[in-house]
Amino acid sequence: KQEVTQIPAALSVPEGENLVLNCSFTDSAIYNLQWFRQDPGKGLTSLLLIQSSQREQTSGRLNASLDKSSGRSTLYIAASQPGDSATYLCAYGRGNAGNMLTFGGGTRLMVKP
Amino acid sequence: KAGVTQTPRYLIKTRGQQVTLSCSPISGHRSVSWYQQTPGQGLQFLFEYFSETQRNKGNFPGRFSGRQFSNSRSEMNVSTLELGDSALYLCATQGHSTGELFFGEGSRLTVL
Numbered sequence: 001k002q003e004v005t006q007i008p009a010a011l012s013v014p015e016g017e018n019l020v021l022n023c024s025f026t027d028s029a030i031y032n033l034q035w036f037r038q039d040p041g042k043g044l045t046s047l048l049l050i051q052s053s054q055r056e057q058t059s060g061r062l063n064a065s066l067d068k069s070s071g072r073s074t075l076y077i078a079a080s081q082p083g084d085s086a087t088y089l090c091a092y093g094r095g096n097a098g099n100m101l102t103f104g105g106g107t108r109l110m111v112k113p
Numbered sequence: 114k115a116g117v118t119q120t121p122r123y124l125i126k127t128r129g130q131q132v133t134l135s136c137s138p139i140s141g142h143r144s145v146s147w148y149q150q151t152p153g154q155g156l157q158f159l160f161e162y163f164s165e166t167q168r169n170k171g172n173f174p175g176r177f178s179g180r181q182f183s184n185s186r187s188e189m190n191v192s193t194l195e196l197g198d199s200a201l202y203l204c205a206t207q208g209h210s211t212g213e214l215f216f217g218e219g220s221r222l223t224v225l
Contacts, residue, residue: 032212043117043203044216051212089156099146099207099214100169103156 004104006090012110017080021107023073023090031095035064035075038087038106047088048075052095080111115140117217119204125223131192134220136204138185144168144207145187146214147179151200159202162187191222199224 007022023033032051036044048057048064050073056065061078073090087108091101118137126132138145146161146169158171162181179189185206191198201221205214 034214036216041201041221043119043218044205046213046215049211049213091156093212099144099161099205099212100158100171101146101148101156101205101214102158103148105155 004090004092004102006088006104006107008107009105010108010110012112013080014112015080015082017111018076018078019080019109021075021077021088021090021109023075023104025071025073025092025102025104027092027094027102028068028071029094030068030092033064033066033073033090033092034101035062035073036089036091038089044089077109080109082111082113085109085111117204117206117215119202119217119220121220122218123221123223125225126194127225128194128196130194131190132194132222133188133190134202134204134222136187136189136206136217138187138204138206139215142206142215143185145181145185146205146207147187147189148203148205149173149200150203150219156203159189194224196224198222 004025034049035047050066063076066073087106089106091103144163147159150156161169165181176192181187201219203219205216
């Protein structure tokens with residue numbers, strides 16, 4: 001069974017810190033990897049999508065990298081803010097599996113003012 | 114541009130009943146996939162529909178079924194509800210050529 005592991009499971013930081021969330025996967029045939037944010041009781045908000053041919057994507061204070069050879073992706077959040085508090089999920093898709101994503105368990109982030 | 118719309122947002126059922134959930138995709142999106150989210154199992158893929166055809170199916174019992182209409186709207190049905198079916202059911206539709214998925218707010222089902 002292909003798995004996705006996200007470390008740490010929970011993280012609490014003071015406002016202003018730069019932080020890195022990790023995602024590792026065992027499937028070597030990934031087609032793309034997507035990072036999402038989920039607020040309590042809400043749906044998922046897409047943050048960044050990295051195609052397998054890409055190494056990284058950036059949006060504002062967020063930067064995501066992908067290293068297929070090592071089976072790892074990282075999400076870097078610069079200058080964290082209390083509004084960044086949420087659960088962050090990574091998920092990958094396989095080219096031959098339509099839109100079936102395999103998700104990690106998420107990292108629950110708390111940014112304290 | 115309207116996002117993915119799921120109805121109902123909340124519902125309570127009792128064991129043995131059945132439930133139907135609805136998902137309206139972003140305009141122009143033809144692929145609709147469904148996921149179940151529980152505290153214990155996290156997010157798990159249920160099935161995906163494209164052009165009214167089931168394209169992929171996850172590892173769920175036959176009590177879970179779905180369909181897609183010609184306007185791309187999709188429904189999923191769960192029959193003979195069990196307590197373990199209590200979950201947030203999320204629908205996602207695909208962006209045009211990038212493969213990016215956009216999710217709705219979900220339907221929270223509680224089975225008593």
